[in-house]
Amino acid sequence: MIIILKKDAQAESIRRLEDALKAKGISANHIEGEHQNIIGLVGDTSVIDVENVLAQDCVESVRRVQEPYKKANRKFHPDDTAVPVRNRTIGDGSLQVIAGPCSVESEEQIITTAIACKEAGATMIRGGAFKPRTSPYSFQGLEGEGIKLLVKARAETGLPIVTEIMSIADLDLFADVDVIQVGARNMQNFKLLKALGECDKPILLKRGLANTLEELLMSAEYIMAGGNMNVILCERGIRTFETMTRNTLDISAVPLLKQKSHLPICVDPSHATGIVSLIEPMSLAAVACGADALEIEVHNDPKSALSDGGQQLTPAKFAEVMKKVRSLAEYFGRTVG
Amino acid sequence: MIIILKKDAQAESIRRLEDALKAKGISANHIEGEHQNIIGLVGDTSVIDVENVLAQDCVESVRRVQEPYKKANRKFHPDDTAVPVRNRTIGDGSLQVIAGPCSVESEEQIITTAIACKEAGATMIRGGAFKPRTSPYSFQGLEGEGIKLLVKARAETGLPIVTEIMSIADLDLFADVDVIQVGARNMQNFKLLKALGECDKPILLKRGLANTLEELLMSAEYIMAGGNMNVILCERGIRTFETMTRNTLDISAVPLLKQKSHLPICVDPSHATGIVSLIEPMSLAAVACGADALEIEVHNDPKSALSDGGQQLTPAKFAEVMKKVRSLAEYFGRTVG
Amino acid sequence: MIIILKKDAQAESIRRLEDALKAKGISANHIEGEHQNIIGLVGDTSVIDVENVLAQDCVESVRRVQEPYKKANRKFHPDDTAVPVRNRTIGDGSLQVIAGPCSVESEEQIITTAIACKEAGATMIRGGAFKPRTSPYSFQGLEGEGIKLLVKARAETGLPIVTEIMSIADLDLFADVDVIQVGARNMQNFKLLKALGECDKPILLKRGLANTLEELLMSAEYIMAGGNMNVILCERGIRTFETMTRNTLDISAVPLLKQKSHLPICVDPSHATGIVSLIEPMSLAAVACGADALEIEVHNDPKSALSDGGQQLTPAKFAEVMKKVRSLAEYFGRTVG
C-alpha cells in the first residue's frame, strides 16, 4: 500500500500514523518526491482499513498494491479449484451445462423441461423456487414447494439441481439441493454470504449488476472465510448505458477471473442478454474463451411461462444450441458432462 | 402498453394473444403501419407480464406507456406524503437533518457524537449497528448492542434514531428504533421489503448504486403494497465510470422523484461523494433543489473511526455546514427541525 | 411512433399536432385508455423530429417503434454486405485479421512488424499515423510521413493498409490508403463522417466508448447517406464502471449488429481490454460468435513502443494467437484470407 502525503503534512501527524502502522506489524518507507512525499508500506497490508488511513490529517490519498482477497486469490492458490457437485464436477476441465426454467411453475412443467434438457445434453437442472421480482404484483415463486418439485426432477433425471436462495431464513429448505445459487441482487448480502460460508454445499455466486470483478472476488472471500471453499463465480451481465440488450455480458471477465482466481467460472447468457437469439452465439463465445460452465434458461412452453418468457429457449432450440456447444467443447478437447 | 408485431406475425398467434389479453379485461386496438403493425392496449395494463407478451411468436417488442408503480405514483396521489417520525416530520416542508457516525462503536463515541450533532442543529441521529462491509475482514458492527446504545443516545438528546437493517432475522431488534433504513445493497432484497411493508415504522429506502429511479419506486411499492405508506426515498449516489468521487450524486433525482411520486426525498452527500470537502456544497445543492432531508456522517473523532473514516465530518466541521444549510433553508422559507 | 398525451391535453393542441403530422404524410390513430390517451402514427416516421413532437403542449412522451436508420438496416437490405478491400474482402464469410503497431514509428519498425504479421497470417496491416492522445505531452504520430511508410509496408508485403483519420483537413493524405479508420473519439464527428460518405474508400467505423449500438448504426448511416456503402462496424469496448480492464468488450454487439444490419463487423480486442493476456481469449470468443474481422495490435518491440506498449503483442505471441484463431475459423468452415 502506498500513502500519498499532503503537501503541508505535519511531522507529528505522520509520526502518529507510522506508530499506528508499526503496531500492526507494518513498516513504512519514505520517498521524498519533487512535488509529493509518499510512504510505501511493507507487511500484511490486508489488516489496514484504507478509510482509517484516509481520515488522518497528513494523508492526501492511498493506492492499494496488493489484492484485498486471499483465499480466492490465485497468487496464493495456484491450482484450479474443482467443485464436486453430486455426480459431476465444475472446474476440472469438463464443460457443465445447467439448464431449466426461470421459475418452477408446476410438477408437469419442471419434469417435462428437465427430461428435455437432459435429452439435449444438459448436465444439471436449474429452476427458481424463490423469485426476486421487481414488481410486488408479479409471480413470486412456489418457494418450498418448488424445491420439492426440483428434487422430483432430480429423481427423474439423475441430474444435480441448482436453485437460488433469497434469505437466510429459508436455508433449511435447501438441505436437499445440490448447488445453492446467490443471485446478482444478493451478491453483497453479506449476512447471507456468511451463513453460506458455514454450510457444506457448493455456491454459485452471481456477479451483481453493478459490481466490479474485485467485489465479486471479495464476496467469494466472505463465503470462503467461513470455511466453504466450493464457490463457482458466475458472470451474468452488468448494467451499462446500452439498452438494446438487458445487460452487457462482460465476456473478458472469464479469462480475467481465471487469472486472478483459482475458482471455476460460469456464464449465464440468458440473463446477460435477455434475448433468445443471442444465447447460442454468447454460449459459443463463453466456451471459446474458457468458461467452465453455462447456465441457460429453458422452458417447455415459454409462451405460457410465469416469468422471463422472453428469454427462455424451447427444448427444441436448446437441443440445437447444445449440439453446437458440445461440438465446440470437443474441438477444444473438453467433454460436456 | 403498445405491442409491436413481427413482420411475419401469424393471424392465429395474434388472435391467441388478444384472447389472453381480453381474459384479463384488456382490449386491443390495431394500427396497421407501413412497415410495422402495432396493437395498443386499453385497460389496467399493470396486470400484464411484459415477459410473457414477449414470449409470444407474433411479438417483436413491447413499449410500456403507464408507470408500473401505483401507490408510490403522484398521478394517483397528488398530495405530498408527510412521514411522522416521533417528534418530527419528514416531507411537511421542513428540512430534517439526520447526522451521526457511520458505525456505532462505543457508548462514549455515540453519546458524544449525538450531543455534538444536536448542538449543531441535527434533528435526528443516525448510526450503523449492522454494517455491510465489502471485506469479511473489516469491522462488522456492534449489532444488537449498537441499537441499545442508539436508544441511549436518543434518551440523552431527545432526537429520533435511524439505523440500517440487513436481515429480516434481526427485525425484532429494531422494535425501539424510530426509522429503519434499507441500505443501497438491499434495495432489491424483496423479502426484506415485504417484511418491512408489514411493520409500522417509517422506512428510509436508499437507492441501489445501479438502480434506476423507476426501480427505486418499485421497491417503495413493495413496502407500500404491504400497507406501510411511510417510505422516505434516499438518493445516495450511483455507480458510473467516474472514479474521482466514490459514486456520482444524481442530484436531478430530487426534483424528478418529487414529480413522479408523493413520497419525501432525502439526500446523502457522505456516501454519494465519499469526500469530506464535498459534503457542504452537495448539501447546499440538495437544499436548493428541494430535498426534504439530508443524511450526513459525523464522527467525534474520524481519525479513529472503525469504518468510513475518510468521509465523516468532525463535529466542528458539521457545525459549520449546518450553519450554512440552516441559513439557506431559511432563505427558501423552510425551517430545520 | 407512439405519442402519449398528457392527461389534461387540450383538443386544440392535439388537432394542431395532427395537422402538422398530416402535412408530412403521416396519419394518426387514437387509442383512448383508462389513464392515458395515445396516438399511433402510420407512415414514414423517420421524417419526424421527436424533439419537436415533445415540445408540443399536449405531449407527455414519445416511443419510437421503427429504427431511425435505413440504409444500414437489415430489414430493408436482407443480404450481407461484403466490402472489397484491394485483394481481400470483409464480410464474405472469410475471416480478415488486421494487425500492426499502435503507431507507425519508423521505417524499420513498420516494415519489420508488417513482415512478421504477414508471416503469422495477418491479412491486412494497421498502423497509426495520426494519433489521438489524451495528453498533449505524448507522442502524436508521424502524420503524412507515417502514411508513406505504411505504403512502403504494403509494397513489401502485398497486404492492404488500414489507418486512422482525425481531421477532414488531412483527407488528401489518405488517397493511397486502402481502409480509412474512424476512431472511437470521432464516431460522432459528423462533419468527418459526411466527408467520408463522399469518398470511395471502405471505412472502418469504431464504436465510441459511450455510444449505443443504435448510435453506431446512425453514424454508419451518415456515411452511407453520402453514397459510400462500404462501412465496416467495429466493436472496441465501451466505458463502464469496471476498472480491471481498460474498457468492457461488448461481445453481444457482434450477433446483435448482424441481426440489425447487413454491414460486416470487426472486433478489436487490443483496445477493448488493454491487457495483452486477454487478446487471445477475446479473439477466440469473437470468432466463435461470428465476427468478420479482428484488429490486433502487434509491435516488433513493445518494450520500446512510443504508445500503447502495454497492450501490443510481440510477433511471436501474435503468431501463437493466429495459429489458434485460424484453427478455430477453420472449425467453423471459414478461411483466414
Next chain:
Amino acid sequence: MIIILKKDAQAESIRRLEDALKAKGISANHIEGEHQNIIGLVGDTSVIDVENVLAQDCVESVRRVQEPYKKANRKFHPDDTAVPVRNRTIGDGSLQVIAGPCSVESEEQIITTAIACKEAGATMIRGGAFKPRTSPYSFQGLEGEGIKLLVKARAETGLPIVTEIMSIADLDLFADVDVIQVGARNMQNFKLLKALGECDKPILLKRGLANTLEELLMSAEYIMAGGNMNVILCERGIRTFETMTRNTLDISAVPLLKQKSHLPICVDPSHATGIVSLIEPMSLAAVACGADALEIEVHNDPKSALSDGGQQLTPAKFAEVMKKVRSLAEYFGRTVG
C-alpha cells in the same frame, strides 16, 4: 509514480528500466515488500509514458501519484482564473448566464429570443450555427449564416455571443464570435483543441458524455499548452444507466473541479437533463454549490424549434427561472452580470 514489479522480475530487466528512467532525470527508490516489490519514482514523472513502463517484462502494474495536468492544475496556480469575455468576466465571483436557442434558425428567431433573454437577465447569448445531429436526416444548422445572425443579435443586445465549432476548417468563420464552444462530442478532438490553443478567444469546453473529470482537465491542458489560458470548463451531464433523464448531471463536478483546477466552471442544465421542468431546480443547485456560469436553452417558440424543442424554455419560463437564480446568487453575495 509507483511501479509494482512482477513476482518473478529479472534483475536485468529492472536495471534496464531504471537506466531508462534515470536518463529522463528520474530516480528510483526500492521498497521490498512481503509479497511484492515496488519502485517509487522521484522527479517530474509527467514525462513518463505509463504504457511504455507497462510494456517492460518486469512490471506488473503502475500507479500514478501526480496529476498528469499542469497548466490546469490548481496546485501550481493557486489563484482562480477569471476569463474576460468582451464586457463581462467569467470566474471573478459574478454569475454569468448564457442563454439562447439550441439552433439559430432565422433572423427573427434569434433576435426575438436574444432580446427576451436579455430582458430576463441573461448576460451572454448562445445559439448553434453548426449542429452535431445524431441523424443525417435532421436539420444541420445555418452554419456561416447562423454566425452572422448571432453577430446581429449581439449588435441588438450588446451581449457577448457564444457558439459551437465542429471543425477546424470553419475556424475563420468564428473571427467575430466572443466565446468558442467545444461540444461534448469534440472534447477529445485533439486536432481541434490544438488549433484553439493557438487562437486568442475564450473556449467553453464541454465535458464529453463518457469522459472523466481528469480527461476534461487533460483536454483543457491541450488548449492551454498552446498558450490559450482562457478556458471555461462545462459540466453538461454524463451517460449512465439511468434513462429517465437524457444524461446524469454530475453536480459534484462543480466543487471538485474548483479544488483541482483554477479554471471557471459552467453548468448546462438543459443538456444534462433534457427535461424542461428540471432546468430551474438544477440551475439553483448549480448556483448553490458554486458554479461560475449557467448555460440555458431558451427559444422564442419551442413548439416550432428545428432542434431540441423538448428541452428549451419559453422566454416567459426563463424569466421566472432567472428571477429565482438572481435572488439566490444575491443571497450568496454574488451579482448576475
